[in-house]
Amino acid sequence: MTPLLEAVGVVKTFPGVRALDGVDFELRAGEVHALLGENGAGKSTLMRILAGDHVPDAGELRFDGRPVRLASPADAIAHGVRLVAQERALVPTLSVGENVLLGRLPRRRGRVDWGAVRAQAAELLARVGLDVDPATELGLLRRDEQQLVEVAKALSDEGRILILDEATASLSTSESERLFDVVRGLRAHGVGIVYITHRVGELASVADRVTVLRDGRNVLTAPLAETSHEGLVEQMVGRRLADLYPRARPEPGEVRLRVDGLSADGVCSDVSLEVRAGEIVALFGLVGSGATEIPYAIAGDVSARGVVEVRGRVGLVPADRRSEGLFPQGTVGRNIGAATLGRYGPAGIYLRGRETAAARRQIAALDLRPPRPWAPVAKLSGGNQQKAVLGRWLERGADVLLLSEPTRGVDVGARAEIYRLLGDLCAGGRSVLLASSDLDEVVGLADRVHVVSRGRVVSVLAGDEVRHDRVLEVATR
Amino acid sequence: MSRFALRAARSPELYLLVLLAATLVWFSANNPFFGTSANFTGLAAGAAVLGVAAMGVTVALAAGAIDFSIAGTIALSGVVAAWLDTRVGGVVAILGALAVAVLVGIVNGTVVTRFGINPFIATLATAGTLRGLAFLVAGSSAGIVIEDGPIVTIGQHEIVGIPVPIVMFAVIAVLGWALLAHTPAGRALLAVGGNPEAARLSGIGVAGAQRWAYLASAGAAGVAGILLAGRTGSGLPQAAAGQELLVYSAVILGGTSLWGGRATVIGSVLGILFVETLRNGLVLERVSPYWQTILQGVFLVAAVWLVRQQQLGRDPVWLAQRIARRRRSPQVEAP
Amino acid sequence: MTAEPSTPIGRPEPAGGGGLALIGRLAAAPLARLAAAYLLLAAVFAIAADHFLTTDNFLNIGRATAVFGIAALGLTVALIAGALDVSFGAVMSVCGILAAERIAAGDGAAAAVAVALAVGVGLGLVNGLLTAVLRLDALIVTLGTFSIFGGWAFLHTNGAPTPASDDAFARIGRGETLGIPTPVVIMIAIALVLAVVLRWTGFGQRCYLVGDNPRAATLVGIRAAWVRAAALAISGLTAAIAGVVMVANAGVANAGEGERQLLNAIAAVVIGGTALAGGSGLIVGTLLGIAVLGTIDNGLNLLGVSSTWQDVLKGVIVVFALVLDRIRRRDA
Known part of the structure; x- marks a missing residue:
């Protein structure tokens, strides 16, 4: 089966830093592929390349086996890539509903169809389990609520590839669970999902395969079932973390x-x-x-x-x-x-x-x-x-x-x-x-x-x- | 309270409407001439010129595009219109002046988006250049007199009893409102002003939107310049000097944010009407016109403060509820 | 653009300790490029105009720049603290008029200057208090007070000039000290004082911190609003001094006169490398910015360019300078 998305030998250099040094990545339809790595490992650079935000210096991107060039986020969106970014990419001065449908507001005879905005946004918000009026100004929402709006936004149309960057970072456990439900639902519909996280522990709930990057290179790609929590952390850090938490402290004083x-x-x-x-x-x-x-x-x-x-x-x-x-x-x-x-x-x-x-x-x-x-x-x-x-x-x-x-x-x-x-x-x-x-x-x-x-x-x-x-x-x- | 009433009570436009009404009532009561239709017509026609410029500013600010060169553009387009009028005739003059304004918008937009120069300083600099060019074209500070023709018609004649500038102001205001409130393009401008990064990741071209924004403010200023030239019957190089502040005050007074992402055409219309009513009334009252400058500053700060309070949820509804709660609470506690 | 450096990159470590480190950092600063650009500009004028490279001419440049230059110096401090003060032009007018009135009333130069400076600090504090109490951005507040102060100046004088004929007072604007025009001496003295305040006092450092990140500054116990208010008071003070020099030089005070200096002063600060968003900037940079603007005016004058054309070219050159600076910074 042809993978939905392939990145082959991707190189990206910033002044003074080689962020990606020949990275390969593959995403199949209907899988959740986790992308792990420490800060600086290159995973957000790779993600931004997939989202059309950065253009790689070398290497190739293929969608359905065909080479493509993504020059801007608009190109990537046209190819069905949807990004849930880590820094909330929302407009605080606009309504929740408009944010959900940002960049693709439903129109009727050249005008924005506000009735449709309301209805569609309400439906998407319900899917991620956020109970707010779509007419509310976004800036008035809490941090975790905004994160859910971001997810709803990525679901707003037929994306084929969904990139979630630290999507659970500010979500509660129950909100995360609901997000995992949504992700599993999309997977069942054949959407390919790139799942980026620091929380290795939550992978078991969602991921099928996992790729680890370190210093801008591939370290590991394997089905999740063949890996262990400790093994993944070791691969990310590149050394054994004997003990993450310090032990043995003196008796407390005054x-x-x-x-x-x-x-x-x-x-x-x-x-x-x-x-x-x-x-x-x-x-x-x-x-x-x-x-x-x-x-x-x-x-x-x-x-x-x-x-x-x-x-x-x-x-x-x-x-x-x-x-x-x-x-x-x-x-x-x-x-x-x-x-x-x-x-x-x-x-x-x-x-x-x-x-x-x-x-x-x-x-x-x-x-x-x-x-x-x-x-x-x-x-x-x-x-x-x-x-x-x-x-x-x-x-x-x-x-x-x-x-x-x-x-x-x-x-x-x-x-x-x-x-x-x-x-x-x-x-x-x-x-x-x-x-x-x-x-x-x-x-x-x-x-x-x-x-x-x-x-x-x-x-x-x-x-x-x-x-x-x-x-x-x-x-x- | 119904949802509509609640939202109306929380809109900044409402305060301004009340303020405007109060000003009108006050001056009408104090001065018999103020309430005459002749005065109102003159007032509105005067407001229309800066009002047209304010529409451009509102659209530009929606996208976070600050343009302090509008007064220079007004002067230059007026002078160019007059200069061309004496040589090749009125219609070409109007088109030529508009072309100059569009060029100004392209230059401003390019300097800001392409080279990333801070818009505040960039347009402050181009403002000086435009004013200088206006003097160059005019040749002297006496300006160029415009004979009867299309430009004077636009500035001084009437359509069904309404002065042409007012009609144009109304048309442009409706267009501006429709653009910002009801078209995808207008919403894209607001998105870019509210959070450029978010707009970009959603596939909206940020630089393009801002270029259109500068084009809108310069284009509207160009129209305003032609209207002003028509009204005064001459292209004056010192026209509208210092009026950019008045326009920005009026727009911010109406509830549009100087930092982008929040813009209201209705608020700007009310803002301009309020500022001009104040000026007109004070002149009739023989109060020094300088008072108007002072009051404008006071209202600007007050308006921004009020909008801030509103964003914090402290609007009249909140105040009323608080007062009501305070009144009620002793009764609740009483046995 | 978000790079992900796997190892943090610092500036190259200069040899030696603190003092040498400072020199190393200065050499790496964008100011060195600005200075080079200035020398280039001067070289062009030196070749094109005969009288450019004379002591008298440089004193002329100094004299012509002192008024907006003095205001630009205080503005630099306010901007570093994150407060863009656009009201200073109106403060110049108000203080100049008040000084002229004291002179006209026969109070003498000292009293006139004292009144002007006190009022300047007071108006700066009004800006600061409004910013602090209403929690509004300084740009909005000073846009408002610009109208209020400027309108008051017109209202008070009814738009009529106020003569200020007093020999002692006139010397502030036209006299010489140690063979150098007094306004230039005043400008340089203020520059020295403010440079020392910014670099060698806790207050100066707090200005940088507050301008850089007001929230973080508050959390480390700095009263950000008051630091800003003080910075705005300094801006008010230098505006008052600039107003006094302006009126002393012209011999007459006019409402609206100070407002004309708005573009020059802000442009000098920005060309000098102070960020409009606050948190960085140096007095030396502003001095260079002043020199650049003054030299452009002077060179164009010597080349026989009319004042109208100068207005036209000024804006073009300012934009051009900023564009060039941007392009170079992008390459670096």
Whole structure:
């Protein structure tokens, strides 16, 4: 059988980087083909080539065995390629319905047929299980709702190839399940699906075959049944990850952070918790539960009622690195020194040498690469950028670190390093409050887990109870 | 409340309509001449010239295309029309002036989309060039007088008792509204203005859309320039100087976003009418016309603030509900 | 375009420590290219016009650029902090008129200057407060205050000129200090002060952080709105100084006069490499931008180009310069 889509020997070079170095990829009708790889492995470049967003330097694309050239996203769309992009490619100022049908609004006698827009959009939204009025302005929707709109958009007409890029990244478990249902339905209709994800664990629910890329080359293509979770992670990282999560931490010390009855409008209500020195305490909740916003309330970023007692300083590592954490035009040094500007000279004077020295200290302590204070932070990998944000607070002397989704969009290798780092910090007597919707990392790292649902702590699990099944059971109850 | 009533109560156009009505009532009550049909006709004809330019600006802003060169385009097209009128006649003059405006739109669009120059600074620069060219063509700041002919007809005559500029304004406004609200092309402009990346991934050509946007603003400014030349009976190189700010104020006042993706033709029409009514009324009241400039600034900031509040869900409906809740709550608690 | 560098690429590491590193970074900066472009431009005029390469001529260039240049310097600070201030032209007019009135009332130059500067800072703070309290973009707010301040200047003077004849006051605009025109000395002094503020003070660094990412700045404990307000106050202050120099030089204050400097000042800042979106930029860049614009005017003058043609060419050259810069940046 001729494959729906073939990419043969694809090469793509960006200034200074060979993103793809002769990659082959094949997609058959009616299969879900998972594409795995660390950040920088080349999977989003490959995806963008398939979607017509990048033009390859060499190699060939074939649809139904015929060579094609995709010069623009419009070309790819004409060939039946539909992309659900990672960064929500939606227009916030337009209605939900119009976004679903963007670029192919139904028309009647040259005019937009608004009645049809409404009806078709409503049907597609129902298919992905999103219950909103199509006339609602898109910008008013939550993050996870927008992600579902994105999926509905990809279903809006007869696409033959669907590319899902980290489609479940901000979805709750039940929303993901529904998405998998939709994907299985499409597969049954003969649609070929490219499924890109960081979450190796969810592949079993959807994927038929899997391809792993590393450093812009093919490493493995095999039926999923012939692979194992650990094996895939090893192939992605290119080495054995002996232990993703750090073990053996000292006995917890005094109470560093005490939160009592914290409530903030639209975020959380009556949250109470304690974190001791040397402890990692997690706030786990499904997306939309409010768990990841609680650190902001503790840090005083949103107005809240209740008691927050801290011994020492608090440092907040925000969830969205790009929009909340980094100073993208700055150097590594400026990013590390941002919270401690007052220390680099007397009476409001700022001496860059002192900031550079501080940056060097943190770079060494965190093993940040490249180890140069004046490297532009925008060129760092996600993991190293996260280290720069962490380093900022360590330089500030933060004793209590509040982290919100610290590994969202961070690949497996850098993830392990951040986990090790958090382990080291706790071993050094710091306290960590980790708010996350990633079940694996919560179970792997935390001494205690506060399960959050609808802004309230519904249960506190400790010791042997910190297990996948227990946490998930409580969270979805 | 019905869905339609609720949506109407939440639209920025409604505030502006109320504001406009209040202004009309206020000036009518204070000045006997204000309410006469002669005054209204003059006011509307004056508003029509900038109104036509405002339609172009609205369509361009939909796609996020900021064009601060419209006043220069108005002057240049007026002067070119006058210059050609004295040499080859009125019809060719009109076509020639429009051609110049289209050329300006192509240049602006190319500089911004092809070379990625910030539109704010690029069109600020071309504005200076256009104004200079207008002076070059005119030869002196006295301008070029236009004899009776097609241009004067467009500027000063009437169709069934309505001045031609008003008719043209109305036609262009309806076209603009239909384009933005009901055609795929208009929706594509809004998509490009709201999120260019999303538009691109959906197969919409971003650069192309923005080029059309600059063409729309320059083309409309060209028409406005011809209308103005017809109304004043001369091509003046200093025409419309500083009026780009007035047009942008009116458009933003109407609820169109300076950052693209949100545009309302009806709002812009109301905005222009409001700004011009204010000017007319203040002149009749013998208040210094400079007050109008000041008020325009105040209204601009206030309008943007109001729109922001509305986006945060704090509209009159919200306010009414809050007040109602506050009034009700003590009764609920009472035994 | 989203590349996925598997190993992050830094700039080449310059030999040596902090001081040398700074030099290395300066050499790699786009400013070096701008300087080269300026030298090229100057070379063309030097060949084409006889009197271009004379000390007097360069002093002329300085004199002609000082008014918009001074305003452009403060504007640079505001823009770095992410606040595009378009009201500065109106602030120039208002402050110039107020200074002229003090002179006319016989208060003397010092009092006139003091009033103008105080009002300039005040108007800048009004911009800053409106931006902070209403949570609106500075461009919108200053577009509004541009109308308000500018309209007030016309209203207050009724469009009539206000003479400012006072010898001491006139020296600010026409006199010389150490053989250099006083406006140029003022411009250079302000440039030095602001360059030091941006590079050597915590406030300056906060301007960059706030302009780069206001949300992140807020989360590290910087009061972004107030940093912006302060930057707008600096822009107001330099606009006031520019207004005083303008009126002192002309001997008369007119409403609407400052607004004419809008394109020149903004163009100088942008040509100098300050991002309109905020977060990056240098005073040296703006100085170069000022020099480029001043030299273009001056060279065209020497070549006998009429002022109308100069207006036409100015826009073309500004756009051309920006296009060239873009193309080079794309190649790099």
